[in-house]
Amino acid sequence: MRSLRTIGTVAVSVFRESVRDKVLYNLVAFAVLLMAASYLIGQLTAGQDIKIIKDLGLAAIATFGLMIAVFIGIGLVWKEVERRSIYSLLSKPLSRAEFILGKYCGLGLTLAVNVAVMVVAWYVVLAYMATTVPPEVRAGWTTPATDLGMLRAVGLILVELMLVTAIALFFSTFSSPFLSAGFTLGLWVVGHFNADLKNFEAVVDSRAAGWFAHGLYYVLPNFAAFDIKQQVVYAQAVPAGYLATTALYGGVYIALLLTASVAVFSRRDFK
Amino acid sequence: MGRRFFTPVLLVMLMASAIGLQALRERGGELPAGPDSVLYVRSPAALQRMALSYKSILADVYWIRAVQLYGDTRLGRRADRSFSLLHPLLELTITLDPYFGVAYQFGALFLAEAPPGGPGRPDLAIKLLQRGIEAKPDDWRLYQATGFVHYWSNQDYAAAADWFGRASRLPGAPTWMGPLAAVTLAEGGNRKASRLLWRQIQEGAADDWFRNEADRRLKQLDAMDQIDLLQNVVATFTAKQGHAPAAWADLVRAGYLRGTIVDPTGAPYRLDGSTVSLDPKSRLLPLPKEGARP
Amino acid sequence: MDAIRTEALTKHYSVGFWRPRPYLALEGLTLSVGQGEVFGFLGPNGAGKTTTLKLLMQLIYPTSGTAQILGAPVGSADVKRKIGYLPENPYFYDHLTAEELLEYFASLFGYGAAERRQRASRLLDEVGIGAERRLQLRKFSKGMLQRVGIAQALINDPEVVFFDEPMSGLDPLGRREIRQLILRLRDRGCTVFFSSHVLSDAEALCSRVAIVARGRLVASGPLSEILAFQVHGWELVMSHVPVAVLECALKDGRVAKALPLGPDRYALDLPLGTPPERLLADLRSAGAELVSLNPLRETLEDYFVRQVAGARSDRGLE
Numbered sequence: 107m108r109s110l111r112t113i114g115t116v117a118v119s120v121f122r123e124s125v126r127d128k129v130l131y132n133l134v135a136f137a138v139l140l141m142a143a144s145y146l147i148g149q150l151t152a153g154q155d156i157k158i159i160k161d162l163g164l165a166a167i168a169t170f171g172l173m174i175a176v177f178i179g180i181g182l183v184w185k186e187v188e189r190r191s192i193y194s195l196l197s198k199p200l201s202r203a204e205f206i207l208g209k210y211c212g213l214g215l216t217l218a219v220n221v222a223v224m225v226v227a228w229y230v231v232l233a234y235m236a237t238t239v240p241p242e243v244r245a246g247w248t249t250p251a252t253d254l255g256m257l258r259a260v261g262l263i264l265v266e267l268m269l270v271t272a273i274a275l276f277f278s279t280f281s282s283p284f285l286s287a288g289f290t291l292g293l294w295v296v297g298h299f300n301a302d303l304k305n306f307e308a309v310v311d312s313r314a315a316g317w318f319a320h321g322l323y324y325v326l327p328n329f330a331a332f333d334i335k336q337q338v339v340y341a342q343a344v345p346a347g348y349l350a351t352t353a354l355y356g357g358v359y360i361a362l363l364l365t366a367s368v369a370v371f372s373r374r375d376f377k
Numbered sequence: 378m379g380r381r382f383f384t385p386v387l388l389v390m391l392m393a394s395a396i397g398l399q400a401l402r403e404r405g406g407e408l409p410a411g412p413d414s415v416l417y418v419r420s421p422a423a424l425q426r427m428a429l430s431y432k433s434i435l436a437d438v439y440w441i442r443a444v445q446l447y448g449d450t451r452l453g454r455r456a457d458r459s460f461s462l463l464h465p466l467l468e469l470t471i472t473l474d475p476y477f478g479v480a481y482q483f484g485a486l487f488l489a490e491a492p493p494g495g496p497g498r499p500d501l502a503i504k505l506l507q508r509g510i511e512a513k514p515d516d517w518r519l520y521q522a523t524g525f526v527h528y529w530s531n532q533d534y535a536a537a538a539d540w541f542g543r544a545s546r547l548p549g550a551p552t553w554m555g556p557l558a559a560v561t562l563a564e565g566g567n568r569k570a571s572r573l574l575w576r577q578i579q580e581g582a583a584d585d586w587f588r589n590e591a592d593r594r595l596k597q598l599d600a601m602d603q604i605d606l607l608q609n610v611v612a613t614f615t616a617k618q619g620h621a622p623a624a625w626a627d628l629v630r631a632g633y634l635r636g637t638i639v640d641p642t643g644a645p646y647r648l649d650g651s652t653v654s655l656d657p658k659s660r661l662l663p664l665p666k667e668g669a670r671p
Numbered sequence: 672m673d674a675i676r677t678e679a680l681t682k683h684y685s686v687g688f689w690r691p692r693p694y695l696a697l698e699g700l701t702l703s704v705g706q707g708e709v710f711g712f713l714g715p716n717g718a719g720k721t722t723t724l725k726l727l728m729q730l731i732y733p734t735s736g737t738a739q740i741l742g743a744p745v746g747s748a749d750v751k752r753k754i755g756y757l758p759e760n761p762y763f764y765d766h767l768t769a770e771e772l773l774e775y776f777a778s779l780f781g782y783g784a785a786e787r788r789q790r791a792s793r794l795l796d797e798v799g800i801g802a803e804r805r806l807q808l809r810k811f812s813k814g815m816l817q818r819v820g821i822a823q824a825l826i827n828d829p830e831v832v833f834f835d836e837p838m839s840g841l842d843p844l845g846r847r848e849i850r851q852l853i854l855r856l857r858d859r860g861c862t863v864f865f866s867s868h869v870l871s872d873a874e875a876l877c878s879r880v881a882i883v884a885r886g887r888l889v890a891s892g893p894l895s896e897i898l899a900f901q902v903h904g905w906e907l908v909m910s911h912v913p914v915a916v917l918e919c920a921l922k923d924g925r926v927a928k929a930l931p932l933g934p935d936r937y938a939l940d941l942p943l944g945t946p947p948e949r950l951l952a953d954l955r956s957a958g959a960e961l962v963s964l965n966p967l968r969e970t971l972e973d974y975f976v977r978q979v980a981g982a983r984s985d986r987g988l989e
Contacts (some may be wrong), residue, residue, distance in 0.1 A: 108781065115778045119764075126766040147441075157479075158437045165434040189762045194823060197728050197756035197833075198779040199748050298429040333430040340476045375684075375731035 112200055113208040114244070120212020121219075122377065129216065132170050133223050134153055139166060140231050156235060156251050157339060164229035164259055164335045170224065170244075171267040172294070179274025180286035182209045187376055203368045210275055210364060217267050225260055249341035258349060265356040266332035270294060270361035273327070279371045280360040297329030327359055420466055421472035428473060436474035439466050443480070447487045453496055462498035463487060465507060471512075481509035483521045486590075489530040491663070499530035520544035521554070528561065529665070530572070538562035551575050568598050571665075596641035597661045607646060607653040608639060619650040672742045674831050674862035675704040675727070681984065682722055696722040697886045699736070704864055704879075706830075709857050710896075711873035711880035712866040719886040720866040721759060724835050724983050727758055740831055755824035757964035759835040761816060765809035769800055769819050772808065773826055780827050794822040799848060813840035821849065825856075832856060834865035838872055850875055905941040906969035907951065912959045925950055936962065 124130070140163060156190070186192040196202065229252050233290050236244060236251035249255075271294055277286035303326075306319030331352050337344050379420045418424045428435050443466040449455050467484040468518075469476055484611065485502035487495055503526055524540030527533045538561040545554035557577065560570045579591035610633050615621050620630070625648055628634045637645050644656035655662055680700040685691035697719040701785060704710045714720050725731045727738055729746030738745045741753060763772050773791035782790065795804045798818040803811070811819065817840045824832055837853070839848045855875055856863055867873060873880055879890035902925070912935060920926040920939075928940040941947055947964060955961065 111781065112779060114774070119775055125762065157477075158441075159433075161437050162432040165431055168430065189763060190758065190760075191762050192755060193725075193728070193730060193758040194761060194776075195729060195765065196818070197751060197754065198776055199751040200779050203746070254456065270925075295429065302426070304755055330430070336433045336476070337429065337473060340434060342476075373732075376725070377731075 108128060109201075109204055112204045113211060116200070116205060116208025117211035117215055118315070120182070120209055121215045124213070124216040125300050126177070129174060129178065130220065130223075132174065133220065133227070136166055136170055136224050137227050140228060144235055146229055156232065156239075156247065157234060159228075159232060160256065160339045163224075163231070163333070164256070167221055167224045167260065168263045168266070168335075171221055171263065172270060174220060175213070175267045175270040176274050176287055176290050176294075176360065178213055179271045180278050180283045180290065181372065182213060182275050183278040184281075184283055184286070187374075190376075192376060194214055195213070202372045206275070206368050206371055207364065208281070210272065210367075213271050213275075214268055217271065218264065219262065221267070225257070249339075251339055251340075255341055256338045258344060259335050262332045262334055262349070262352060262356075266329060268330075269327060269329075269356050269360055269363075272360045272367075276363045276367045276370075279367050280374070294329060295326045298333075300326065300328045300330055328355075331355065381618065418469070421469055424469055425435070425472060432473045436480070439473065440480050441472040442476065442589060443467050443470060443487070444483065447495070449668050458493070463496055464505075471505070471508060475508075475512035475556075477511065478509070478516060478518065481519055482505055485522050486528055491530070496529075499526050500670070502526045502530070512535055515549075516549055517544040517547040517550040517554070520547065521550075524561075525574075528571075534561055551577070557566050568601065572598050585586045593661065594665075597664055599641045600661050601642065601664060603638065604646070604653050604655070610634065611651050611653060615651055624648060672738075673703045674706045674708070675702075675710075677702055677723075677727075677738045678736055680726060680738055681734045682719075682726060682731065683734045687708075695886045697726070697829070697883075700883070700888055702881050702891055703887065704862060706862050708878050709853060709859065709861050709863045709876050710865070711877035712864060712883070713868065713880055714866075714883040715868060715869070715871055717885075718883045720883060721834070721835060722886075723754075723883070724758075725865060726835055727833065728954045738965045739772045752827065753830045755829035755832045756825065757824040757834045757837060759839065760853075761817065761820035763808050763816070763823070765971070766807060768807055769795060769804040769811070772819065773823055775889055776823050777826050790826055791822075794825055795819075795854065797825075799845075813841060814845055817841055818845070821852070828955055829861065831862040831864065834863065836867055836869065838869060846872075902966040902968050904943055905945070905947045906963075906965045906967055907939040907941055907947055908932065908936070908962040908964075909939065909951075909954055909959045910936045910962055912954060913957050914957075916954060920950065920953075940967070965982060969988075 120201040143162055144155070144159050167316050185193070192205075196205070200208075232251040244251075270290065274286060275288045277289050283290070300323050303319045306316050307322070310319075324331060334344050397478070400500075423431065424435070425633060443463060446455075446462055446466060447460065448460060450460050463484075467488070470480045470484070474480070485506050488502040488505065489495065489499040491497045491498070503523060506523045508517050509516070510523075510570070513519060522545045524537040524544065527535035527540060536559050541554060541558035541561055544550050547557055553573075557574060560573055567639050575591045575594045575598070579595065610623060610628060614628055614631060614633055622628050622631075625634065625637050625645075629636060639645050640655055640659060640661065642660050644659050644662055647654050647656060656666070677700050680695040680697060682695075684694040684696055686694045700719075700723060712720055712723065715814050722731070726733050726742065727745055740750045760797065762778050763774075767775065770788075773794060774787045777787040777790050797823050800815065800818055800822070803815065808816065808819065817837070821834070822832070822839060834853075837849055841849060850872070851861055853865070857876075863876075865872075865876075877894060879892060880894050884888050917926070917929055917939075923927060925941070925945045926939045927942045930938040930940075932938055939950075941950065951961060951964070
């Protein structure tokens with residue numbers, strides 16, 4: 107369909123801009139971090155070097171990705187409107203909805219590429235560390251160093267990042283970057299405290315407050331659900347059903363945010 | 378030409394001054410030492426909340442702190458010699474990551490170690506291991522560690538044998554676990570059982586630290602055997618000559634020994650009257666107590 | 672079918688957060704532009720020119736009224752395929768090169784790779800961008816950006832083109848080139864709608880104009896019919912003027928005023944009644960030399976000031 111092609115064109119343009127803005131240089135920082143850590147950690151701990159590199163890799167992938175999602179996401183729309191490059195763009199056969207979706211897919215593509223490269227670097231470091239370790243020690247590991255099962259956590263991290271991007275994009279359609287960053291990061295933090303919201307009634311006497319908190323629990327994005335890092339590092343079983351439901355939840359929430367973004371953006375006057 | 382070099386020279390001079398001042402300040406000594414270990418968050422529940430999705434990596438960080446605390450205190454690098462933060466750090470570690478096996482195993486050993494090498498708290502060690510067993514009821518290593526603490530710190534050989542036995546029945550337990558339980562029950566406190574225990578650990582150790590510790594323990598047992606042997610020789614000499622030897626040379630001249638005997642670390646044994654002992658600076662001190670059965 | 676048609680197009684903004692007051696950007700604009708015309712949309716700053724263009728591009732939505740381009744409502748995909756737009760002080764993506772920008776916009780129309788390249792190349796030639804087309808746009812001067820902006824407006828060979836201040840940022844040579852380009856567009860049958868505050872551009876190019884001031888349409892039609900811009904006199908500058916002849920012309924009213932510009936050089940104001948050719952011939956035969964001859968007329972700014980004062984007094988009466 108013509109629409110898909112248009113969205114794809116905008117997406118590729120966003121990706122190209124990210125590359126030229128040297129966003130992908132964060133990968134260099136990531137690689138340096140991992141390699142330095144793998145060297146230093148061997149000096150510091152009693153055993154468990156591999157576990158720490160696994161944890162560090164996952165945490166760094168999630169964090170670098172979060173920074174990119176937020177700090178580029180909040181400017182995605184705002185920058186174009188502020189600098190007025192949107193004037194000439196929207197005079198072309200491009201609807202406002204296609205513009206929004208194209209921007210989103212572009213940043214999603216950037217994130218996916220970023221995460222993929224980080225995952226490869228991370229596995230390379232793990233494989234290297236595995237070779238430097240004597241075979242008896244390696245036999246004692248419950249899970250291999252380059253356990254591909256960890257990719258399940260990476261998959262959910264990617265869905266989480268796409269959700270954060272959608273939130274940032276939504277705020278970017280009507281708010282300045284400073285506020286957008288605050289709201290987006292704020293939602294991300296709150297989204298990890300969902301368990302507390304659910305059990306609010308146990309803490310507070312008011313039934314109404316409990317109902318309200320319970321309602322918020324369902325409405326606010328639940329980011330804690332995407333975190334299976336601990337489980338995959340210990341190669342514990344994560345049911346396929348859980349993965350599917352959580353990914354689907356992320357997808358539905360993203361669709362909700364994109365719809366809202368398109369709705370807000372379509373009604374705007376560009377001063 | 379002077380003007381061209383002015384800026385670079387100025388920069389170099391300023392940098393040198395900054396570095397020099399830094400060195401000067403450090404030579405002038407630290408500020409009066411505050412408590413040299415601070416734990417800002419003590420509540421495990423609070424930390425769990427604050428950790429967001431970084432629980433595993435935070436657990437790793439606290440674990441590294443625990444290991445460093447233990448190492449530094451043992452090496453005398455800290456003002457606070459009491460290992461007071463060790464248990465809180467370990468508790469935070471396992472609260473953030475309940476499956477952190479090594480934290481339970483090593484943590485328990487660190488806690489159980491008698492002073493000055495550790496805080497000497499086998500009760501806390503066993504509590505830590507209990508939490509580990511709640512989280513990972515099938516991990517034979519945790520049961521073995523519990524038995525271990527009972528053996529070395531509490532000298533409770535019946536309990537130790539019980540725990541070794543439980544470990545041996547779990548999936549993945551090594552084949553020597555069962556015999557170890559039996560030997561412990563029969564001859565707990567006996568050097569033979571201890572030697573068996575440590576040798577198994579040395580062979581199966583997953584990393585250097587544990588292997589080195591096992592190595593040290595085995596050397597201790599060897600030293601104890603050597604001391605007994607030397608004590609016998611001294612007793613024989615005293616009985617024959619009617620007086621205690623003044624020095625090792627007497628024994629050598631009398632033909633009981635061929636030369637000065639050194640301990641497994643290479644330091645010569647001391648002879649005080651009729652008592653043989655390790656060199657006071659020996660790494661093998663303190664020697665383990667030979668347990669009386671309860 | 673008109674190329675552009677608006678009916679009572681109106682845009683109010685609400686200004687102020689606590690007690691919003693309406694701000695009138697455009698009121699009741701009704702105009703039509705035929706196909707193939709070059710239409711000038713003139714007015715001082717703040718008159719509503721850019722507001723009108725933004726309404727036509729559907730960058731903003733009208734409070735009331737309608738606008739159509741080529742018979743279809745503004746903002747529809749069909750319309751966008753057939754138009755081009757150059758915004759005022761354009762900004763494009765400065766990490767792209769000129770070529771890449773044009774190819775990007777071309778790809779939004781669905782052209783294939785080869786056609787995109789060919790269109791981009793042709794248009795960059797036409798607006799006079801040479802080897803710089805491979806530089807990133809952040810290195811371009813204002814004038815060069817303006818040329819790129821014109822190129823991107825024409826990337827799809829549009830039937831109707833909208834230029835907001837097309838000459839802005841260009842040197843005299845550039846202005847002449849763009850004038851010629853606009854005439855070429857007209858010759859190809861393209862409708863050109865451009866807004867400006869420079870009267871001479873409109874004079875040189877437009878068949879019809881509309882003039883807005885303070886959000887309202889104050890005049891429209893062929894420029895020559897808008898009375899205020901008719902010539903009301905001439906300015907004749909001559910050198911080596913014999914003083915006696917000059918005094919004579921002053922006395923009999925052929926010259927209204929004589930301003931000395933230097934030794935022997937005068938700027939003569941001729942009233943409308945005096946055919947300048949006659950006086951010129953007389954002075955030349957007396958030994959004077961022609962320096963320049965210019966029509967005198969009210970400037971657009973003078974016209975606006977009058978119109979604004981008029982609009983204010985109209986409102987006072989209501």
